[in-house]
Amino acid sequence: MNKIVGTTEAAFLLNISVSRVKVLLQQQRIKGAKKAGRVWKIPLIKGIPQVQELKK
Numbered sequence: 001m002n003k004i005v006g007t008t009e010a011a012f013l014l015n016i017s018v019s020r021v022k023v024l025l026q027q028q029r030i031k032g033a034k035k036a037g038r039v040w041k042i043p044l045i046k047g048i049p050q051v052q053e054l055k056k
Contacts, residue, residue: 002032002043010042010049024051 010030011018024030025040031050032043042049 002045004041004043005049006042007040010040013044013048014051027054029054 005013007018007021007025011021014021021030021042025033025035025042029052030042031045031052033049034041
């Protein structure tokens with residue numbers, strides 16, 4: 001079972017800012033991320049969130 005984290009922990013694991021994580025979430029680039037109310041639920045795959053390449 002994959003662990004679920006929020007934006008703050010995801011930012012720490014990816015070594016980027018929380019605001020950058022929110023931009024990636026808005027662009028739907030974090031694999032498997034879902035919004036539950038006001039909170040993002042971000043699954044960890046092999047211990048880190050998976051960010052997809054920007055689609056052209």
